Amino acid sequence: MTLFYIAVYHNTDSRFFPYEPGHTLTKVISHWRDLPADTSPETIADWAFTLFNADLDTLQGRRGYPDGGELDFLLACTYRLLKLRSLSAGDVLGITTEQTTTFLACEVAGWRRIDSPDNRTGQALTADTVYQHLRRSHRA
Numbered sequence: 001m002t003l004f005y006i007a008v009y010h011n012t013d014s015r016f017f018p019y020e021p022g023h024t025l026t027k028v029i030s031h032w033r034d035l036p037a038d039t040s041p042e043t044i045a046d047w048a049f050t051l052f053n054a055d056l057d058t059l060q061g062r063r064g065y066p067d068g069g070e071l072d073f074l075l076a077c078t079y080r081l082l083k084l085r086s087l088s089a090g091d092v093l094g095i096t097t098e099q100t101t102t103f104l105a106c107e108v109a110g111w112r113r114i115d116s117p118d119n120r121t122g123q124a125l126t127a128d129t130v131y132q133h134l135r136r137s138h139r140a
Helices: 043-053 056-060 067-082 126-140
Strands: 002-011 025-035 094-097 101-106 111-114 120-122
Touching: 002 043, 025 067, 043 067, 043 101, 043 111, 056 067, 067 111
Parallel strands: 025 120
Antiparallel strands: 002 025, 002 094, 094 101, 101 111
């Protein structure tokens, strides 16, 4: 097993259109996951796309499965509770192992490997980020 760090970046310049170098990307959530060492970045990207677009009722039905069903459900719930939009064409994933980071741009169909994007902002999910969101939600 290998520990993978999976970061989701929303494209704030272009939604539903392909990522292009120079587009502004904002990290919205990240996740550490133990997976078999030979898991491809594209397989992880497909998992993330499903997770951040699937209906929660569908994911709930997989809770208790030994392949991470409970973690998937809880991560998808966190994503939605933070009111993050769906993972869409133009968005980017950064998938890191000890050795390397692979960036994949979400296409209309599938994924495209890209060079490390220069225009990235945002940070990993922190307790402070969640508290800020909760304070904003209570004011509304």
